[in-house]
Amino acid sequence: MTVDDRFSQDFRGTGDDPPLGTRNEIVTGPVSDWATDFSHLEPEWAADPYPIQDELRQRCPIAHTDRFGGGWLPTRHEDVAAIAYDTERFSSRSIIMSNFRPPREVAPIGGSPPISSDPPFHHDARRLLLPAFTKTAVARREASTRALCHELIDGLAGQDVVDAARDYAQHIPMRVIADMLGFPPEDGPRFRQFIENALEGVNRPPEERMEGMEQLFDYLLVQIRDHVDHPRDDLTTYLIDAELYGRKLESSHVAGTMALLLIAGIDTTWSAIGASLWHLAKTPRDRERLVAEPELLPTAMEELLRAYAPVTMARLVKEDMRWNGVDMKADDWVLLSFPAANRDPEQFDRAGEVVIDREVNRHAAFGLGIHRCVGSHLARMELRIALEVWLERIPVFGLDDPAAVTWATGQVRGPRTLPIRIG
Template sequence: MTADDRFSPDFRETLKDRALGVRNEIVTGPVSDWATDFSHAEPEWAADPYPIQDELRERCPIARTERFGGGWLPTRYEDVAAIAYDTEHFSSRAIIMSNFRPPRELAPVGGIPPISSDPPFHHHARKLLLPAFTKNAVARREAATRALCHTLIDALEGQDVVDAARDYAQHIPMRVIADMLGFPPEDGPRFRVFIENALEGVNLQPEERIARTEKLFDYLFAQIREHIDNPRDDLTSYLIDAEFGGQKLEPSHVAGTMALLLIAGIDTTWSAIGASLWHLAKTPADRERLVAEPALLPTAMEELLRAYAPVTMARLVKEDMHWNGVDMKSDDWILLSFPAANRDPAQFDRAGEVVIDREVNRHAAFGLGIHRCVGSHLARMELRVALEVWLERIPAFTLADPAAVAWATGQVRGPRTLPIRVG
């Protein structure tokens, strides 16, 4: 097969023109009042956002900030759910709350479909991905995932203190997503850089963010061209050949979806695995119970997802409106905190506690509404297998230095440094 004209170098400038935003405020710095000046990019939010969210839920359920060009932070489950389901008043064309907004012309597709897509385009973009993420499709990846987890733990042998985030958690989704997309497994370190640029660089000037994003898309287009020349049975070749409305997908659709899978598919699961190991390392009663009762793990896993939900999404207000007591302006950000929703005592009994045998657990860790995570079956499999293998191989472990645990800033929260003492 010859190179596909859709992916010619001329398209690169088109991507840049469409992605440039309209504002460039600096967004970080000390918070004066979380109710009127919140910032999810601050270190105290990354370290422990839950007390902040709990206080806001009591005194100011929908917080306001003038940072990021203006935005809102609902903290009650009912408000988060209402916005997540309301595609008439809120757009998903930008899901990372930062110091610039993509132009409105980017809707309804967005830069990384389907998560950035609005109806009706979203339905078709999401439908294209469903076959790759069914329970049966995911089950076929479990044996390889389990073997990888054992290999990673083999490499830790002889160490008294290991970094469970760096040396274990991050590698599992990196390998799984690389295999799905048909990317070289040794490119994992590059994926980490792409993730950090996308999710933790929200205070960079737009030009710098675009420059870093271009490095990601340069990589993706190189992989696309290689797949055009050497097609095979993986998700990249599938997207290249897929059709929508009788036409092959636009280059921005193919590359944007690949970017979504690479970044969101890795960071969310990496964070969930790391947060779960962090909890078990600091909570010996829960760790010992799961070692003694491995059949409880699927239930416990859902509770860990609820309590430490890694993902917060963003929306943009479509038009000026009065909504639930506040006056929202066109293009105001909405920071849609699923972690805050998951700890709302109006929705969950003992909401601030981790109850590993919680039976009724309709948590929002995978989102709500039309954008609920298409890869939830895959994420659950990776998390379950990662914890099963770790608890089997390393049943006794504690935090080596609680103060040394470092959490990612931004909208996907998980431990980036997690020193654990084994044995």
């Protein structure tokens, strides 16, 4: 079988929004009541979701919306955890709440295994990726990541104001993931386009989203062909050659996993680095302490992950049911807001504060349940190195204009523009 035979016939539409999905009208515009009409795409949610989540947790802990064809938003840690662990009643076949619901037939594999996979397939698909993300494997990338961070800061020399999101944070995971997959490092700007379409473009017409997904998978097919012709020691060649149940992975599995690593592996870490720098820029006390006590950084980093967890995941209800006092319908969305869970005062003391020396911190920034982030060691390494190098090279900095900071909409929240004044 040639590469074209294996990777062209069923390559299209292997993302989280396959063309066969059921279309649902998206209702946009101002929210009338967050308890009955929530929308994670509105500007006030992107700018500061925490007061909204806190108010819902007190008034209506499981909010509802008719947008996107119907969905739910639990805000208590207890409820988020219960759904995350309940694979019998909630499916992961689509993890992005949008105007498409992939047909039930895509389960248990889904479009982007293993994150879109249900048991029992999920376990085996996840196990394939584990060797690439162990602490030992990640440690081998630390030196090159540190060198990249220094290179990026060298490029900021002579500037009084820099965009820490666009000029620093985003480039770190882009380069790391490109190196892992064996993609050209100069393709970073294309990765940004793919990310924005997949994660921030869910309000666009379905035809535009499909066009964006086709561009992504066209790109992946080019990379796969190159790796088949020129195998090397990277994750793409590994996936092409990997076997499951005694045979090579389906082309859709390979492509979907590569898309997952490219998109989720970049945006989540980019957002975490940016949010951490934003906090330190606006909180001189914490910045000065970390500069004076660099050994505190690993502890502080976990608190920044808790307080500014970037990721919210979606699930789909499998069957009509009464769940914790609400009537959920089959194929309703459920948004698992790990940021909301991380700020539940029933779970964390001083939940709404950033306590950089917090010692007990079992946060959910990397998710809960079987889909807990397989790349957590990698993300932690990138975040730690990014902050270490920045604080070493730029110990004095602050927000140039707080009103100029913008945040991504959708399910991965982080600064998209972050003007920082140096010195």
